[in-house]
Amino acid sequence: MFLNWIDSTNNRIVLIRLVITTLLFGSSAVIYYMNGRTRVALYLIFVIAVVYLLSLIYLVLKPSILKHKTFIDAIQIFFDIVLSSIVIIVTGGIGSPFIFLFALIVIYTNIIFSSRIVSYGLSFLLAIVLLLIVVSKPRIFHSDKSYEIRLQASAQIDQQSLVSTYFNLAGFLLAAVLSGYLSEKARLARQELGQSEKSLNVLKNLNENILKSLDSGVITLDLKGIIISVNRMSKEILNLDSDEELLNIDIYKFFPGLNLENLISTKREQILYTTKSGHKITLGFSSSLLHGDDDETQGYILIFQDLTEIKILEDKLKNSEKLAILGQLASGLAHELRNPLSAISGAIEILSSEVEKSSDNQRLINVATQEMERMNLIVEDFSILTNPIQKAGFPVDISVILNETIDTFSKTIKRSDIDVERDIESEIYVSCDRYRLKQSFWNLFLNSMQSISGDGLIKVEAFSERQSVIIKISDSGCGISQKNISNIFDPFFTTKNSGTGLGLVIVQKVIESYNGKIDVVSAVDEGTTFIITMEKVSINAI
Structure with missing residues (x-):
């Protein structure tokens, strides 16, 4: 608090005045x-x-008189001149050891006003005051019974007093010139410092804004x-x-999968990171x-981005390329197989x-x-993969499709050791082909059943969440390893x-054809959950 108080120029001068007055006087x-000079x-x-x-x-009055x-x-300054004059008169006039106080007044006047004209004028004024003190010949009675200062005016000035007055005037002017020069230098230095600080703040703010505006994470490290x-x-x-x-x-504690030495040498690296919520991102x-300024290495700068979406797109692109090749093969194969199968x-x-x-x-x-029926189903699967799926022009109720599929599936599988639970919100609509969606659910139910070797449970959930419809199909089966997922x-x-390995491929294609997505969460011996997200539509949607 005290440091903030003396930060003001005027406050500093007040403090300096008090310190000098106390110590000197x-x-x-x-x-x-x-x-023995008690009166002095x-x-x-x-x-x-x-x-x-x-x-x-x-x-006390400073806040109200700042303007x-x-x-x-x-x-x-006026009171300083008066008090300094009193001190000089009291301590011997022209022979006073305190005449230098006038020079101090000239110096700090320059500091306050930063004007050489003012300091030159003040120097002449102080010289006149000093001359008047010389002319008046101040004398303090040496009687201990009187404490009065008596002034004895005289028109005659001895040569020594006149010389002293001249040299004091020269000293005042010299102090004025020197302090004016130093004050001007200090003012220019303050201006340059202010400009430098302003430029530094601009650069600092620009640097912070650039870092804040980046879409990438930026981390700086020391050499350790x-x-x-x-x-x-x-x-x-x-x-x-x-x-x-x-x-x-x-x-390394925060990114255990990161190899800093390898990253510095290769400049690029990808790792899998798990957030606090358990979500995995690439x-x-x-x-x-x-x-640093001396061009020596002081640390490292790491720039990173969330590549999860890009990774997903890359995987989809690779999958699309596989499907394109497969489509060409399947299209010809399905065509060539249909005629012999019909004949057989x-x-x-x-x-x-x-x-x-x-x-x-x-x-x-x-x-x-x-x-023959199995071969026809395989050919049908190939046809689904190779032919584009047409979107339906009307909404369908997911709850109806799921309930119908569950009822048919429960009667067909003939396994009493598997329970099917359902928690399905009614009247939630999506835009899709009813038959294709039903076939996708059937494939997922069949996949869940085949993963359960003994007693088990298949749970089906469906609910709306904002503008989406979420379908979860979970089982208590053997689960899927991280290697295969x-x-x-x-x-x-x-x-x-047994199986062609096309069931889940068809499910993914059907769901994504209707602007949906399918995710899977699984662990070995803990079961599997397929999560389907589709766009919710109103019952009046076209």
Whole structure:
């Protein structure tokens, strides 16, 4: 608080005036008293008291007189001249050891007004005052019974007094010139410093705004790998609440999967990061060295981005490329298989009516018929993958489709050891093809059933959330390993002894064709949950 108080120029001058008055006049009063000059000592103490009183009045009235600052400064200088004159008169006039006080007044006048003209004029004024003191020949009676100062005017001035007055005037002018020069230099230095501080603040604000505006996270490290600064986007990407969660922490503790040495050498690296909420995101890092003014390395700068969406798009692109190749193959294959299958199907029907009705013949015909149906289903799956899915032009109620599919599935699977629970919100609509969506749900139910080896549970949930419809299909089956979970939507990928590996591929294509998305959460021996998100539409949607 005190440091803030003395930050003002006027307050500093008041403090300096009090310190000089107390030390100089106080010590002088003691010296005069010890040399038997009691009256001089008392006059000096009186001057000290007046200085303190005037300073106190100034500090009390300062808030209300700030708008008259120049006038108040002039009043202060006037009282300083009067008090200094009294001290000089009391202590011997032209022979006083305190004549230098006039020079001090000239110096701090320059500091306050920063004007050489004012200081030159004041120098002449002080010289005139000094000349008047010389002319008046002040004399203090040496009687201990009187404390009066008597002035004896004389028109005659001795040569020594005149010379002293001349040299004092020269000293005042020299002090005025020197203090004016120094004051001007100080003023220019303050201006340059102010401009430098302003430019520095502009650069600092520009730097902060650039870091705040970046869409990338920026982290700076010292040479030991300790985080020393972060920008706003770093906290957003990492889902953190404050800088303190990152600052002064070893980079390896926060990003255990990051290899700093490898990043510095290769300049780029990707890691998988888990946020506080448990969400996994892919971070892409780039790095550069942090150099000081002497061009020596002082640390490292890490720039990172959330590449999760880009990674998903890359995976989708790779999957699309696979499907494109598969589509070309499947299109030709489906076309070539349909005609032979039709011929084989017709031949089986003819044989079934002409061969002997024995149990063996009937069993063989049934096997052939079942395999024909299986081949037709495979060809149908190929057709779905190769042909674009047409969007329906009307909304369908998800709750109706799910309930119908669950009822049919429960009757078809013939497994009493599997319970199917449902928690389905009614009258939630999406825009899609009823048959395709029903087929997708069937594939997911079938996938859940095949993952359960004994007693188990399949739970189906459906609810609306803002402008989306969420469908969750969970099971208590064997789960999917982290190694395989990224491949389950790849064509022909399967961990089962039978199956084409096209079921989940078809489900993904159907859902995404209607602007939806499908996610999976799974762990070995803990079951699997498929989460489908689709756009919610009103019942009047077209």
